[in-house]
Amino acid sequence: MRIHTRKVVAMRFIFMSEGETPPGHTHEHRYRELVDEVLLAEEVGFDAFGTSEQHVAIGTATTSAPEVLYPYLMALTTRIRFVHLVTLLPTRINHALRVAERLATEDILSNGRVELGVGRGNTTLALRAFEVSPTENKAQQIEGLEVIRRALHNDVFSFVGEHYKIPPRSLVPKGIQSPYPPIHMATGSPESVRTAAELGVGAIVGGFYLGFEFLENMLRIYDDALAGATHTYPRQAQKLVAVGGGMHCAETRDEALKWARGLTESVALSTDAYQRLSKLSDDYQYMGAVKHLDFNDERYMFEESSGFIVGDPEDCVAQVQRFADLGADSLVMRIDGLPHKELMKSIELFGKYVIPKFKNPKAVVRTPEAILDDIRTARPAHYAELEAFESAQKETTGNTVEVGEAR
Incomplete structure (x- = not known):
């Protein structure tokens, strides 16, 4: 085990939701609830909101167009940032130039409050719907990321590769963040987290429930690769840890556990997609590791998987500190999959009693x-x-x- 310097002030807290809508409800109603949740998150101190780009999903996500949702939310807020978690870069889903254009537009509309996360897709439902080959989308993601960075960084840019051939052009509009909005990459394997570090972009790690030792190793690989790399573009290094199973903060530990037990069903559904992908391409083989997990083992899932933060405010403080001690710069916490009333309570309790202990601990009133x-x-x-x-x-x-x- 490495000894880490505790990070409290630097820790960012990112509220993630995918608008999970239970049977019997409507997407319209769920989206109205989500808007209220984001507004509350800004009020109580969350640093950012993010959602994934999920297409034709069943049961766990409804957020197929974050680039439409975000500008609406940007107009209703003043401080909270917006992180794409993540935008898919297979060419049949998103052309990289369109991503750069949308990002620059959001940057202007939000007054510099947007960040880009990129990925290649993690469900066969989406990949097959868009006729994306799981053996090609990794290369498409890397090329697409290069196109985006060139378009944002250079006044006139061009690109020639296997998947993109773009003659000299100039991006319109130009964003306002300098040098451009922060960029992060979804990383599920040691190879991909090393790639993110070598590119000098942030790494989004976690979400595979493989435990804190695995997470620590991923963060170590990122740090080591980052230190040894030479970067072409301005470095935007950041370690974002995804708590993908869920965060639920309640007034008592028992109440939090009662509600959180229902979240494991969503976890089992999403990880089943991982196993299917692992059989389709060597690039996804690492996802097959989840087949060895027992999702009915409550102690492991809530205490050791690194996929959950569950408990009363003091429990949540202790669990967040564990991530901070590993060197995480940001926590991406999925707060979703429960009744709106419970989500709002969780957001408020976490904002009032957990975030201040990491942002401004001296201001917290003691007994x-x-x-x-x-x-x-x-x-x-x-x-x-x-x-x-x-x-x-x-x-x-x-x-x-x-x-x-x-x-």
């Missing part, structure tokens, strides 16, 4: 007993200092009298 204990502990040192001061004063006064008498 009278804790303050009195510290006062009692500090008394001996104070009295020793006071005694030394008075002794020095007497000595100084005595010397002054002696000098006067001599005159």
Whole structure:
């Protein structure tokens, strides 16, 4: 185990939702709820909101057009940032130039509050619907990322590759963040997290429930590769850890666990897609590791998988600290899959009682007993200092009298 310097002030908290809509409800109603959740998240101190780009999903996600949802939310907010978690870069889903154009437009409309995460897709439902080959989309993602960075960084840019051939052009419009909005890449394997570091972009790690040791190793690989790489573009290094199973903060631990148990069903559904993908391409083979997990093992899932933060506010503080000790810069926490009322309570409790302990711990009001204990502990040192001061004063006064008498 490495010893890490504790990171408290630098930690960012990102609220993620995919608008999960239970049977019997409507997507319209769920989206209205989601808007309220984002507004509350801004009010109570979350740093950013993000959602994934999920197409033709069943049961777990409805957010197929984040580029439409975000500008609406940007107009209703003033501080919270918006992170694409993630935009899919297979060429049949998103042309890289269109992604760059949309990102620059969102950058303007949000007054510099947008970030881009990129990925290649993690469900056969979406990949087959868009006729994307799982053996080609990794190369398409890397080329697409290069196109985006060239378009954002260079006034005039061009590109020639296997999947893109773009003659000299100039991106319109131009965004406002310098050098351009932060860019991150979804990374599920040691190879991909190393690639993100070598490219100098942020790495979104986690989401595979393989435990804290696996997560620590991924973060170490990123740090080591980042230190040894030479970067063509301005470095935008950041380690974003995805708590993909869910965060649920309640007034008591028992209440939090009662609600969180229902989240494991969504986890089982999403990871089943991982296993199918692992059989279709060597590039996805690493996803097959989830088949060895027991999703009915409540202790492992909630305490050791690194996929959940569940409990009362003090439990959540301790669990967040565990991620901070590993060196995470940002926590991407999925707050979804429960009734709207419970999600709102969770967001409010986390914002009021957890975030301040990492953002501004000195401002957190402590109990009278804790303050009195510290006062009692500090008394001996104070009295020793006071005694030394008075002794020095007497000595100084005595010397002054002696000098006067001599005159």
